[in-house]
Amino acid sequence: MxxxxxxxxxxxxxxxxxxxxxxxxxxxxxxxxxxxxxxxxxxxxxxxxxxxxxxxxxxxxxxxxxxxxxxxxxxxxxxxxxxxxxxxxxxxxxxxxxxxxNPSVRSAPVRTTGARRLVIGNQKGGVGKTSVAAGAAQALAEMGRRVLLIDFDPQGHLTRQLGYTMLEIDSPSLAKHMLGDAEGDLRSLFVPIKGGDFEERLWLLPACKDAFLLDAKLATTRSVRIKETALERVLVEVEEDFDFIVVDCPPSLGYTMDTALYYARTREEEEPTQSGLVVPVQAEDTSGDAYDMLADQIDDLCDDLKVEIVVIGFVVNLYDARNGYIATSSLESWESMDEPVLGIVPELKEQREAVRRKEPLLAYEPDCEQARVMRSIARRLNV
The missing domain is CATH 1.10.1220 (Arc Repressor Mutant)
Structure with missing residues (x-):
């Protein structure tokens, strides 16, 4: 009919x-x-x-x-x-x-090595790493997954955009735990993110300004391996509490990014795309130049440590076809890469409004186009 x-x-x-x-x-x-x-x-x-x-x-x-x-x-x-x-x-x-x-056809994925680890990064600032990290984490939690969202950027944009306060400089923090300068349980730093249909399944580890010192302190450590393993050594103890750990990284090529990339490596019992790097980009040339630098860093780390770090895919953020040839031709370039484009997030006002109001996007405007794209990205990450 x-x-x-x-x-x-x-x-x-x-x-x-x-x-x-x-x-x-x-x-x-x-x-x-x-x-x-x-x-x-x-x-x-x-x-x-x-x-x-x-x-x-x-x-x-x-x-x-x-x-x-x-x-x-x-x-x-x-x-x-x-x-x-x-x-x-x-x-x-x-x-x-x-x-x-339409009954449920599957349960939560079996976790043989703890949480799946998604590192959101690109060397260029302003491409929307924070909005992609937050949106994907909210959408995964909305799907029933338990998610830890980590603000690994000392600027603390993620923490503030969600309406939370950065940790005090003298307080315990992720950076202090990584350097062995903090006592107690890392879980005491987690705060639940309220709102929407993801409540009770989404937590934030806020940023602390002391993270600005992390690169310098990692550079001077005497341990050969601590530079790369510092983040994993701290987070491995909480992995069994979560289905996904999502790390919002700074726009940096330093030791801090090395620790995040190492954390995203493929472990022995994992399939290649269970954990890895998600790269937010824009439909313009400077994002491609920044990604080239990040790709070189990944290659060097893989060669030096004999590990595999997978780029799960790209998210083309703030896309507006009205920008003409620059936008459309750049999008075609991203779509021609070996790694897939996980989603194309349009340039719309709802994300900016949510940031202004310090609310999660999927709580503030859960049915907007950007929210629907975040859910589509989450579905692809959850396979």
Missing amino acids: TAPYSPDDREKVVAKLPTDLRRELKVRAAELDMDIQDAVTAGVTSWIGGKELPAVDTSGGTSFATYLPVGLYERLRTASKKRKISYNQGVAQSIRLWLDS
């Missing part, structure tokens, strides 16, 4: 749904590698043509937005009115129907 609407022509619809139902929808859609809007579309279509269903508890519902093909929204409202139920109840029943018809 031909649908009375074009699947490429959609309109935004908003409903009130309970948190548990929204969360279950997002996790299931991620498991099945589907966009949320496609899952809801399938559920609504089946619900309209099916029999009446038991009521869904929608008490305590909060705003949920998605996009339905033009024409389907009006059919949903008409069907809800005919069945003498509210529009919100019709949406909830449609989602419940889709969930029941």
Whole structure:
């Protein structure tokens, strides 16, 4: 049967749904590698043509937005009115129907070596490393994964953008633990990130200004191996607590970056792309020049230490095709690389607004285009 609407022509619809139902929808859609809007579309279509269903508890519902093909929204409202139920109840029943018809096909990946380690880095500043690290971590946690997000940049942009305070210079910190200058459990520094559908599964290890000293102190250490292994020695004790550890790196080619790259290496029991480097770039030439320097650093580290460090892929950030040939030709260059482009994040106002408000993007505007791209990136990282 031909649908009375074009699947490429959609309109935004908003409903009130309970948190548990929204969360279950997002996790299931991620498991099945589907966009949320496609899952809801399938559920609504089946619900309209099916029999009446038991009521869904929608008490305590909060705003949920998605996009339905033009024409389907009006059919949903008409069907809800005919069945003498509210529009919100019709949406909830449609989602419940889709969930029941599409059971979970897999559980969380088996972790043979603790958490999977994702290092987000590029030598160039301003390419969106922090927004990609934060967005991917939020999306992974939204999918049901337990995620630790580490602000490894002494500038602390990630910490401040999420509304948290940097650790005091005299306080215990990640850098002090790496240098053996701190006592106690590293876990005491973790803070839960609130908001959205990722609560209770996402934690932040905030930045501390003492990280500016890390490169110099690593350079003068007497231990031959501590320069590269310092980060891993500290984090290995918490890996079993998490499914993913996401490290937001500074724009640096120094020893600090060496420790992060070494931490992302492929371990003996891992598949090559379980852990590795994710490189945010922009569709312009300077990102490519910066990546060339980073690639040389990776090659040198692999040769010196006899390890394998995989570039999982690129994220083309702040993309705007209206910039013409510079943007489109640069995007083609990234897409022609051996490593895949994991996502293309558009230049839109929602990310800037979330930063201004010091809120996580997927809590502030969970249904914007940038949030949907972050979920798509997370699905590719979660395979």
